Structure formats: structure tokens, C-alpha cells
Amino acid sequence: MTHAPAVPVAIDPPYCGCVDCITGYSVPLDQAVPAQLAALLNGTMANRLNSHTDLCLDLTCAVSRGSVPVIRSARVSYHNGGDMDDRLSWDLSPADLGANWQGSA
Numbered sequence: 593m594t595h596a597p598a599v600p601v602a603i604d605p606p607y608c609g610c611v612d613c614i615t616g617y618s619v620p621l622d623q624a625v626p627a628q629l630a631a632l633l634n635g636t637m638a639n640r641l642n643s644h645t646d647l648c649l650d651l652t653c654a655v656s657r658g659s660v661p662v663i664r665s666a667r668v669s670y671h672n673g674g675d676m677d678d679r680l681s682w683d684l685s686p687a688d689l690g691a692n693w694q695g696s697a
């Protein structure tokens with residue numbers, strides 16, 4: 593039996609209803625919040641998504657000639673083109689992205 597921590601430590605496939613999701617050890621992708629998506633991308637939350645799951649990260653950067661482009665917005669999206677034609681997306685904030693956010697300094 594899995595001991596439930598204070599916060600989820602793993603992301604499971606969307607609409608997962610396993611015991612870990614019920615106890616809060618993990619969170620199904622469809623219920624994840626932006627900070628959890630950022631944690632998945634930077635490796636601090638465990639990835640328990642199914643193989644061949646595509647997550648798309650769109651970054652919008654402000655570019656000034658001669659300087660490092662500054663990230664203005666970041667969106668993670670998921671699209672399961674199967675029978676459900678399921679689409680999910682999350683807008684990540686500078687706080688979500690942490691050190692990877694060029695414009696946060």
C-alpha cells in the first residue's frame with residue numbers, strides 16, 4: 593500500500609483512477625495544475641504518463657537584437673487524437689518555470 597504524501601509526487605495518465613490518484617500520491621494529467629506540469633518537465637515530479645504521450649511546449653519570446661530572447665509566455669498542451677479527441681492545456685507562469693524563465697531575474 594502506498595503512503596500518501598502531502599502533495600502529489602507523480603503525474604499519471606489523464607482520467608486515471610488508480611489507488612495512487614485517489615490517495616493523492618499522484619495526480620491524473622487532466623487534474624494537474626500548471627506548477628505540476630512545470631515540475632514534470634523539470635523532473636521534480638515523476639512521469640507515469642503512458643509511452644507515446646505527446647506534450648507540446650509553446651514558448652513566446654520577446655526578441656531584441658543583440659540580447660537573449662526573454663520568455664513572455666509558456667503553454668503546455670496535450671492532444672489525444674483518438675476517439676475522445678481530448679485536448680488539455682496549461683499556461684505556465686514565471687513562478688512555475690523557475691530558473692528556466694529567462695525574464696524572471
Ligand SMILES: [Zn+2]
Pocket residue numbers: 604605608609610611612613614618619620
Ligand atoms: Zn493514477
